[in-house]
Amino acid sequence: MAEMRVEIAGLEFPNPILPGAGPLVDNGLKLAAVAAGGAGGLVTRTVTVAPATAPPRHAEIRGGVLNTPRWSELPLSQWLEIEYPRARAAADAAGIPLIVSIGYTAEEVAYLAPRVAPFADAFELSMMHGEPGLLTDPVTEGELVHRQPVSTWTRGPSPVLDAIRAIKPATDKPLIVKVNPLGSSEMGALAREIEAAGADAITATNAFGPVTALDVESGRFLLDTPDGHAWLSGAALKPLALRCVFDIARSVSIPVIGAGGITKTEDAVEYLMAGASAVEITTGALKTGAAFYGRFAGRLSNWLDAHGYASVAEIQGLGIRRWESLQPHRDSVPVLYDIDECIGCELCELSCHYDAIYMVPGKNKVGGDLVAEFNADRCFGCGLCVVRCPTDALLMPMLQRDGIYLHPKTLQPAKPGSGSIETPTR
Ligand SMILES: Cc1cc2nc3c(=O)[nH]c(=O)nc-3n(C[C@H](O)[C@H](O)[C@H](O)COP(=O)(O)O)c2cc1C
Ligand code: SF4
Ligand code: SF4
Structure with a gap:
């Protein structure tokens, strides 16, 4: 059985499947259920100096969930007296680390970190880039005022960097910084700033937004927030x-912890291959509950076994290593076509707008009388037919840096345009 243990910032997790801050971890009893359900570690709902006042709303859309979460609706005092002790006991019983999520400003996290530290194995610093339509008056806790929204990338990284610098002197526990997704290529540069400011790991990403959706029967915005805005989580975010x-x-x-739209085993594998050391799952577990995490870890273990990997570590960063060994796609190169895999579905003919593949009479793999004929001279490798082909008859070759083309499944040398260019029986 594949080795599932992973290490992040000096903490050992029995498996890399963690809950994300959200409804399944928003009190001590729920955290205990997630621990008993087989998660590799616990991540708590974000707490700040004052409880969130507006209740979160959710609406399902194709491929995801619109939501308006803020942070925990429970007061800090309740977390300190009841919820964190329960979570700590559950983590100890399960032998897994407890990551406590806190937010948001430097002032707030400097106040929170020493109070929460006795319960935490690590901190996750959450951030907001605006709050969807839930602006209320600032809330206060003692002399502290929580002003919202606390923006990060939309106002530059300074608030996050300030918050990191405020937590670090207050605790010797590892600090994981959870970032919001950016639709630009600045993510790497921002991550470098976060690392330089003292973060021990990064979770990427939080929900994306603001986004919106309408109900066409009534004409209203699905989530009736004051500005019609919400956040997007779930598969569409991946x-x-x-x-x-x-x-x-x-x-x-x-290390990086991946989060966003993980619903099936292969999603987690993709994150690990893209460089993540573990993953957090929130929306994917909403409908199934706390036992989701252990079952998911079991499926990942089976996947690794079935694919001949001895450990999670073996696939971690594999995609980056593969990417480094390949040349970017620059030339027009015909695809690979294997006539023996053709089932005569005609989808490639419909997708090819360059007359490079078309149906001709001939026996196909499932005994039908139509088979695709491929003209490699007309094909320039756009991939539209590959996207549609339901079998492995059409595949995109991979070009290594040493100039050798590989078959993307067998990883054996392959000749673009080949596979079968013979004319089948008419
Ligand atoms: C209902 C809900 C509440 C959430 N609450 C928090 C939170 O308190 N703190 C936080 O950092 N992220 C919060 N998130 C974001 C998730 O932890 C996660 O990063 C995001 O939803 C993307 O992962 P997913 O697609 O698996 O849900 C919340 C998400 C949802 C859907
Ligand atoms: S890769 Fe593009 S051009 Fe080539 S056969 Fe497919 S659809 Fe046509
Ligand atoms: S899409 Fe694939 S299986 Fe269907 S006809 Fe074309 S090559 Fe054959």
Whole structure:
């Protein structure tokens, strides 16, 4: 069985599947259920000096969930007296680390860190880049005032860097900084600033926003926030968050925890291959509950076994290493076509707008009378047919830095345009 243990910032996790800060970890009993459910570690709901006042709302859209979460609705005093002690006991019983999520300003986290530190194995610093339509008056806790929104990238990284510098002297526990996804290529540079400010690891990413969606029957915005805005989490977030992880992992030497849109085993594998050391899952577990995490870890273990990997470590960063060994796609190169895999579905003919692949009479793999004929001279490798082909009949060759083309599945040398260019029986 594959070795599932991972190490992040000096902490050992029995498996790399963690909950993300969210509804499944927003009190001590729920955290205990997630620990008992087999998660590799615990991450608590974000707490700041005062409880969130507006209740969170959610709405399902295709590929994701719109939400308006802020942070824990429970007061700090309740976390300190009841919820953190319960979570600590559950983490100890399960033998897993407890990561305590706090936010948001330098002033707030400097106040929180020493109070929360006795319960925490590590901190996760959460950040906000504006709050979707839930602006209220500043809330106060003693002499501290929580002013919102606390922006990060939209106002530059200074508030986050200030918060990191405020936590570090207050505790010797590792600090994980959770970043919001950026739709620009600055993620690596920002991660370097976070590392230089003293972070021990980075979680990428939080939900993305603001976004919106409408209900076409009533014409209202799905989440009736004052500005119609919400955040996006779930599957639709994955390509953006995964790119952030890839950019960050190549830019810093501290570990990265991937988060965003993980719903199935292969999603987690992608994150690990893109450079993550572990993953956090929130929306993917909303409908199944605390037992989700252990089951997910079991499926990942099976996946590693089935693919011949001895450990999580073996796939960690594999995508980066592969990317470094390949040449970027610059030339027009025909795809690989294997007529023996063709089932005659005609999808490639419909997708090819260059007349490079078309149906002709001939026996196909499933005994039908149509088969695709490929004209490599007309194909320039746009990949539209590869996207549509339901079998491995059409594949995109990979070009290594040494100039050798590889078959993307077997990783054996392959000749673009080949596979079968013979004319089938008419
Ligand atoms: C309902 C809800 C509440 C959340 N609350 C928090 C929070 O308190 N602190 C935080 O850092 N992230 C919070 N998140 C963000 C998640 O932890 C996670 O980073 C994000 O949703 C992307 O992962 P996912 O696609 O697996 O949900 C919340 C997300 C949701 C959906
Ligand atoms: S890769 Fe593009 S040009 Fe080539 S056969 Fe497919 S769709 Fe046509
Ligand atoms: S899409 Fe693939 S399986 Fe379908 S006809 Fe084309 S080559 Fe054959």
